[in-house]
Amino acid sequence: MTRYLIIGAGVAGISAAEAIRSVDQSGDITLLYDDADGYYSRPGLAYYLTNEVPEKQLYAFQEDDFHRLRLQRLHASVRRIRPSEHKIELNDGRLLPYDRLLIATGAAATPAKAPGVELQGVVKLDSLEDARRILKLSRKAHSAVVVGGGITALELVEALRAQRVQVHYFLRGDRYWANVLDETESRIVEHRLKEEGVQIHYQTELAEINGKNGQATGVRTVDNRQLRCEIVAVAIGVQPRKALAEASGLKVDRGVWVDEFLRTRTAGGGALPGGEALPDVYAAGDVAQVYDPLAGKAVIDSLWGPARQQGYTAGLNMSGQTRAYRKSAPFNVTRLAGLTTTIIGAVGGRETDADLLEVARGESETWRQIPDAIAAQADFDVNRLRVLVGKQNLVGAIVMGDQTLSQAVHHLVAEQADITPIREQLIHPNRPLGDILAGFWADWRQQHGAK
Ligand SMILES: Cc1cc2nc3c(=O)[nH]c(=O)nc-3n(C[C@H](O)[C@H](O)[C@H](O)COP(=O)(O)OP(=O)(O)OC[C@H]3O[C@@H](n4cnc5c(N)ncnc54)[C@H](O)[C@@H]3O)c2cc1C
Numbered sequence: 001m002t003r004y005l006i007i008g009a010g011v012a013g014i015s016a017a018e019a020i021r022s023v024d025q026s027g028d029i030t031l032l033y034d035d036a037d038g039y040y041s042r043p044g045l046a047y048y049l050t051n052e053v054p055e056k057q058l059y060a061f062q063e064d065d066f067h068r069l070r071l072q073r074l075h076a077s078v079r080r081i082r083p084s085e086h087k088i089e090l091n092d093g094r095l096l097p098y099d100r101l102l103i104a105t106g107a108a109a110t111p112a113k114a115p116g117v118e119l120q121g122v123v124k125l126d127s128l129e130d131a132r133r134i135l136k137l138s139r140k141a142h143s144a145v146v147v148g149g150g151i152t153a154l155e156l157v158e159a160l161r162a163q164r165v166q167v168h169y170f171l172r173g174d175r176y177w178a179n180v181l182d183e184t185e186s187r188i189v190e191h192r193l194k195e196e197g198v199q200i201h202y203q204t205e206l207a208e209i210n211g212k213n214g215q216a217t218g219v220r221t222v223d224n225r226q227l228r229c230e231i232v233a234v235a236i237g238v239q240p241r242k243a244l245a246e247a248s249g250l251k252v253d254r255g256v257w258v259d260e261f262l263r264t265r266t267a268g269g270g271a272l273p274g275g276e277a278l279p280d281v282y283a284a285g286d287v288a289q290v291y292d293p294l295a296g297k298a299v300i301d302s303l304w305g306p307a308r309q310q311g312y313t314a315g316l317n318m319s320g321q322t323r324a325y326r327k328s329a330p331f332n333v334t335r336l337a338g339l340t341t342t343i344i345g346a347v348g349g350r351e352t353d354a355d356l357l358e359v360a361r362g363e364s365e366t367w368r369q370i371p372d373a374i375a376a377q378a379d380f381d382v383n384r385l386r387v388l389v390g391k392q393n394l395v396g397a398i399v400m401g402d403q404t405l406s407q408a409v410h411h412l413v414a415e416q417a418d419i420t421p422i423r424e425q426l427i428h429p430n431r432p433l434g435d436i437l438a439g440f441w442a443d444w445r446q447q448h449g450a451k
Contacts, residue, residue: 002027003097004318005088007078007244008104009033010042011304012285012311014061016102019315021069027319029070030096032088034077037128043304045131046335049159058128081248083266083278100280100318103245103256103264104311107238107286107302112147116209121216122232125152125159134233138163141230145170145219147206148235149177151334154189156233158337161196168227169193170204180347185398188382192337206232238302240287251275255289255300260324262288262314282318284310292327303332329396329414333406339382342406345396345413347388385409385434389426392418405434408441417444 004020006013009031017029033039040058047053066073077091081103087095109124111117121141123134134156138144143166146157153169154176160167175186190200205222209232218228240255251257251265258264262282268275285307289298301307306327313325329345384400387409393416399406412419422440425431 002319003099004029004102005096005098005100006031006102006104007033007088008102008106008285008287009035009039009073010104010106010285010307011039012104012106012288012307012314013102014039015308015311016104016282016284016315016318017069017071019312020319023316023319023321028072030072030074032074032076032078032090034075035127035129036075038073038075040128042127045125045128046155046159048128049125049131049134049155050162055128078244079247081244081250081281083248083250083281086280098280101282102311102314102318103250103281103283103287104285104307104314105241105244105287106307107240107300109152109235110237110239112206112232112234112236114206114208116211116216116232117234119209119211119216119232120214121211121230122209122234123156124234125156126238131159134159134231135163137231138165141165143168143227143229144231144233145206145227145229146233146235148237149173150180150235150237151177151336152235153233154193154336156235157193157198158196160231160233161198165231167198168229169198169200170206170221171200171202172205174202176200180343181398182386185384185386185400188339188384188400189337192339196337238286240289240300242287245283245287250278250281253289253298256283256287257298258283258288258290260291260326261317261322262290262310262325263317282314284314290325290327299327301327301330303330305331329410331406331410331414333403336400339400340403341401342397342399342403342410344399344406344410345388345394347386347396347398385437387426387433387437389419389423392420392423394419405437405441408445409437412437412441412444415448417448 004027006016013031020029039061044053044058048058078088079091080089087097089095109126124130144160145168146153147170157167157169176189206219207222208220209216210218216232218226220226242252242256245256246252249267251267262284264278264281264283265275286302289300292299310325313323316323332343334341382401387397388395394413397409422436425436
């Protein structure tokens with residue numbers, strides 16, 4: 001009987017367990033986790049904080065589901081892996097043997113560096129426990145400062161507004177999320193935030209958090225302004241939780257390095273891929289740095305969908321199948337200042353190559369040609385579609401508001417559909433971008449039998 005150990009009860013770990021069980025009915029699967037709340041939806045935390053989802057609903061798995069998979073669960077922290085002995089070492093000194101091991105330890109929020117980060121009232125949003133702390137602090141707080149430029153920072157802004165806390169939002173640059181959104185999209189988001197009463201402070205950085213009796217009382221900015229607040233919420237990025245792999249002599253770069261079968265290697269020496277293959281130790285999810293054939297390099301995703309796919313693929317390989325992980329074009333549905341926004345493929349980085357053209361349309365168009373498309377938001381007051389057009393295919397897109405076209409565009413990007421027949425129309429000013437894409441998608445789908 002094969003003994004499987006999975007370190008991490010996030011979506012990567014759970015998906016691996018599902019895959020293993022689909023192949024191996026008799027193996028012994030143990031899931032270890034150091035977050036006492038076990039498996040829950042991290043993306044759901046934002047909705048929990050705005051009171052849209054009760055805590056109970058964050059748990060996708062009930063006791064029955066764990067039973068069905070015959071999963072043993074152990075709330076414990078893993079200190080080290082001893083690959084040569086096929087054992088892991090827990091923080092309390094216990095040793096557990098394994099035949100196949102998965103490292104699915106996820107990522108953690110990057111801590112702020114400013115003096116005062118240890119004060120009560122300084123928060124991040126990584127876990128359910130963090131979310132509970134934010135709700136508790138919000139009951140007594142009048143105002144908060146939020147620092148950070150991405151999705152999580154915005155979720156914190158909205159969470160605090162929903163809890164009726166006055167919010168000062170610090171942006172390092174002169175607009176929101178400039179490395180992904182274009183100027184119009186940033187301004188749409190900022191405008192909506194301002195309408196909600198959020199005070200945005202552009203080109204503003206945190207220098208220090210002040211406190212009294214261990215409690216945050218305000219901040220000082222780099223340009224020496226003082227602001228009073230009881231909460232300082234920081235979301236300046238995430239870092240793979242790779243310390244365990246590092247301490248165990250595994251090959252680690254920005255994350256835990258894995259090959260296309262999600263197998264790790266020993267650290268060895270020299271550049272990637274070096275060291276010796278560790279055929280019984282796998283890694284998946286936010287902690288893993290996986291080779292992306294499209295980008296031509298090993299990348300870290302930090303997204304739910306890829307974590308699930310990687311976990312599932314790792315699980316199949318752990319149980320004796322041979323399955324390569326093929327990264328698909330990113331597809332991230334999120335909400336920015338209440339506006340459903342889908343980010344598809346490669347849209348970031350203004351330094352992109354000269355062959356790419358950007359085309360955007362908004363407001364005046366409605367896209368209703370695809371009857372069975374999913375419209376995630378019905379009563380939108382903003383519609384915007386921006387596509388990045390390559391020489392022969394669509395490279396990426398941002399869909400804000402009406403989501404009618406997002407699945408179609410995702411397919412076209414992911415399948416690298418040849419858009420030569422419509423390229424001229426697409427880049428021609430004032431042509432109905434949405435209609436052109438919808439028509440093209442309808443034909444393409446029929447020809448290729450896509451769903
Ligand atoms: C607030 C928030 C919002 C998000 N929103 C989105 C979104 O809208 N869309 C999207 O695609 N993604 C989103 N994400 C990212 C997404 O949640 C992650 O990509 C996904 O959860 C990663 O899953 P994972 O299984 O790799 O790791 P995790 O879910 O982080 O799980 C890691 C597990 O490892 C365990 N662990 C770690 N170290 C140890 C150790 N030493 N010993 C024992 N156990 C250990 C932890 O206890 C935990 O169970 C969001 C994340 C956050 C925090």
